[in-house]
Amino acid sequence: MQITDPAALEILRRAKVARIATLSANGRPSVTSIYFAYVNGHVWLGTADWTLAAREAAADPRVSVLLQNERDPQDRRILRITGKAVVRLDGAAQRIFMIQAALRYSWTPGGLLNQWKHRHLLGMMRRYHAQSADKGKPCVIDVTPENVEILEAP
Numbered sequence: 156m157q158i159t160d161p162a163a164l165e166i167l168r169r170a171k172v173a174r175i176a177t178l179s180a181n182g183r184p185s186v187t188s189i190y191f192a193y194v195n196g197h198v199w200l201g202t203a204d205w206t207l208a209a210r211e212a213a214a215d216p217r218v219s220v221l222l223q224n225e226r227d228p229q230d231r232r233i234l235r236i237t238g239k240a241v242v243r244l245d246g247a248a249q250r251i252f253m254i255q256a257a258l259r260y261s262w263t264p265g266g267l268l269n270q271w272k273h274r275h276l277l278g279m280m281r282r283y284h285a286q287s288a289d290k291g292k293p294c295v296i297d298v299t300p301e302n303v304e305i306l307e308a309p
Contacts (some may be wrong), residue, residue, distance in 0.1 A: 158196055158236065166234040166305070168283045170222035171260070175200055175296065177211035177218055177240075185211060189296075191220075192255035198236060198298040201252050202245060205291035209286045212240040212296050220298055223308070231308040248295045253285040 156163060173191035176184055187208040189200045200218050202209050212218055216239045224230040260266050 156303045156305065158303050160303070161301055162232075162271045162305060164193075166222055166232055167195055167198075169224040169226070169230075170227055170234070172189040172222075173198065173200055173216055174221040175208050175240075175298075176207055176210070176221070178215045179211055180214060182206060190256055190260060192252055192259060193227055194251060194255060196300070198238075199252050200253070200298070201256055202294060202296060203291050204242065206293045209242050209294050209296060209298070213242040216240045218296075233306040233308055235304050235306055236298065236300045236302070238299045240275075241297045241299075243297050244292055244293045248297065249293055253286070 158164075160168075170261065172188050174186050174188050176186050178184055187202075187206070189202055192231070200208070204210070204213075206265075211255045218238065218240045220236040220238075222233065222236070243246075244282040261270065264305055
């Protein structure tokens with residue numbers, strides 16, 4: 156199956172969180188839940204260069220990404236994308252990801268309502284992002300799909 160298959164695109168459209176599996180230097184797997192965007196046939200995951208997912212993807216580009224429609228418990232399909240990752244620190248990737256993420260998560264009726272309901276947390280979020288900036292740089296984990304399959308959840 157290709158990433159452009161209609162069934163794969165439907166799961167990509169409905170999923171809200173991706174789970175990326177990476178490998179440590181000694182082969183131990185790690186799974187991280189993270190926001191994502193689908194950009195020109197690639198899955199982009201937004202994070203920072205100091206996170207475990209970014210460090211492991213930079214060291215060993217073999218990754219798997221799992222996506223599913225979390226809002227519909229009747230939809231038991233899981234999209235598994237296996238491919239190669241590149242950790243991108245360039246400003247162009249950051250801008251594209253931020254726009255895609257805003258369109259996917261924030262600039263929707265539900266996203267705007269959620270932001271309004273949680274506006275009291277704005278100061279805490281600013282402090283968190285300021286602390287994160289001290290630790291490292293924002294990055295995008297750019298996954299090029301090599302194998303795409305739909306699995307059935309148990």
